[in-house]
Amino acid sequence: MNNNTITISYAHMFRLSDDCGIFEHAKFSEPRTENGYCVDDVARALVVAVREPEPDQQLLALTQVYLDFVVSALATDGRFHNRRGTDRTWQDEPSLEDHWGRGLWALGSVVARRPDLAETALAHFTVGARRRSQWPRAMAFAALGAAEVLQADPTNSVARELLASASALIGPPTRKLHWRWPEPRLDYANAVLAEAILVAGAALGEERTHADGLVMLRWLLEVETAGDHLSVTPVDGWTTGELRPGFDQQPIEVASLADACARAYDQTGDQRWKDAVLLCDSWFRGANDVGTPLLDEVSGGCCDGLEPTGRNENQGAESTLALISTQQQARRLQRAR
Numbered sequence: 001m002n003n004n005t006i007t008i009s010y011a012h013m014f015r016l017s018d019d020c021g022i023f024e025h026a027k028f029s030e031p032r033t034e035n036g037y038c039v040d041d042v043a044r045a046l047v048v049a050v051r052e053p054e055p056d057q058q059l060l061a062l063t064q065v066y067l068d069f070v071v072s073a074l075a076t077d078g079r080f081h082n083r084r085g086t087d088r089t090w091q092d093e094p095s096l097e098d099h100w101g102r103g104l105w106a107l108g109s110v111v112a113r114r115p116d117l118a119e120t121a122l123a124h125f126t127v128g129a130r131r132r133s134q135w136p137r138a139m140a141f142a143a144l145g146a147a148e149v150l151q152a153d154p155t156n157s158v159a160r161e162l163l164a165s166a167s168a169l170i171g172p173p174t175r176k177l178h179w180r181w182p183e184p185r186l187d188y189a190n191a192v193l194a195e196a197i198l199v200a201g202a203a204l205g206e207e208r209t210h211a212d213g214l215v216m217l218r219w220l221l222e223v224e225t226a227g228d229h230l231s232v233t234p235v236d237g238w239t240t241g242e243l244r245p246g247f248d249q250q251p252i253e254v255a256s257l258a259d260a261c262a263r264a265y266d267q268t269g270d271q272r273w274k275d276a277v278l279l280c281d282s283w284f285r286g287a288n289d290v291g292t293p294l295l296d297e298v299s300g301g302c303c304d305g306l307e308p309t310g311r312n313e314n315q316g317a318e319s320t321l322a323l324i325s326t327q328q329q330a331r332r333l334q335r336a337r
Contacts, residue, residue: 006281006331008052009300010059012320013045017062020088021045021069026315029299036091037084039099041317042069043106048324050113067110067117070103071124078131096133101141104128108145108159112152125149129162132169136182137189139166140196144259147199160204167200172212173219178240180219185239189252191220195260202267214268217260221276229287230254230279235305245289248305248312254280255322262329274333281330284323295323 016023016031021042023031046066049059073081079094080103107128110121125145133139143166146159153159170193173180182193194216201210224232226245232253234246258280265273279287284302286293292311294303301315302323 006327006334008324008327008331010052010324012296012299012301012315013048013317013324014058014062015299015301016317016320017045017065019065021066021084022317022321024317026301026317028313029296029301029315033086036086037069039070039073039080039082039084039103041321042066043099043102044318044321044325046070046106047109048321048328050109051325051328063110063114063117066106067121070106071120073099073103074124074128076127078128080128096131096138097135098138098141100128100131100133101135101138101143101145104142104145104162105148106145108148112148118152122149122152126158129158132165134169136170137187137192139169140192142166143196143199144192147203150203163200163203166196167204167206167209170196172197172209173216180215182216185237186220186223186233187237188233188235188250189256190233191217191253191256191260194220195256195263198260198263198267210267214264217264221257221261224253224257225279226289229289230257230283231289232257232283247289247308249289250305251284251294251302251319251322251326254283255325258326258329262333265333277326277329277333280326284326294319 021037022045023033024038024041025032025035049063049066052059075094079096080100081090081092081094082099083091085091104125107121107125111118111125143163146162149156149159171182173182194213197209197213197216201213224230231245232249235248235250238246258277261273261276284295288306290306294306294311296315299315302319304312304314304316304319
């Protein structure tokens with residue numbers, strides 16, 4: 001487990017970004033500009049940008065760029081576009097999939113953490129938050145945004161109603177001791193479901209819901225731990241009876257686990273959750289199933305996946321932002337001690 005002081009580099013995030021947003025893909029450490037942008041990644045970038053407690057001028061400028069991108073993706077009916085080409089035009093129809101939830105998460109994060117931008121962010125959050133998605137993860141990402149809004153305004157009814165809807169859609173874990181999860185199969189960014197239940201239970205004053213979130217997260221952490229390191233759900237998902245470890249393992253799975261465990265630590269003070277966040281940070285540094293760091297110390301980026309014999313050397317936005325997000329949580333909890 002890593003107990004050294006954590007320093008965060010935004011160099012690769014800056015390398016992938018321009019005056020429109022952040023490019024989705026990279027060939028090694030160079031952005032593949034021809035593949036354009038997506039709200040999924042720009043929203044992630046906005047979340048980590050406003051989380052940084054000591055932003056430099058470049059990060060402050062990019063915060064405005066990312067916010068403008070997310071705002072421009074929002075349709076008048078509350079759905080979001082996702083894909084944007086290098087000509088700056090939207091390439092898809094607005095919808096209510098994961099990017100909708102991530103867009104609301106990002107806007108809520110701005111409301112909670114950037115008072116100078118909060119009015120604009122809240123106005124657009126309110127438009128999108130009146131919609132509902134059929135997808136549990138989309139609703140879970142949106143719930144994180146609603147929880148951020150409630151930090152700034154505990155009486156916000158739109159945010160509270162969105163949290164209640166997300167909690168109802170995700171549902172409680174099964175009562176089977178070997179499968180304390182609301183879905184029959186683990187998929188991707190799994191811990192966000194547990195985190196959404198945690199924030200809903202806390203914000204709505206529902207102790208049983210909050211307890212369900214802790215049960216889910218405790219079980220997931222056990223499933224995704226092998227000895228002294230994480231062995232997370234692979235890209236194709238997992239259920240009982242399938243072989244472990246599985247590959248490819250994705251940084252987004254570790255980042256969502258770090259976020260959820262940091263939330264659980266903040267809410268309970270239980271040391272196990274803080275230790276879990278540091279375990280997530282260590283996964284990026286080589287404490288994983290193949291003993292290979294995904295963090296590139298030279299570029300500041302993160303490789304796109306852990307493979308059976310090493311790593312995917314490309315350093316796209318999703319992976320790099322997952323690394324930064326995890327480092328932010330680990331550094332914050334280290335400083336708190």
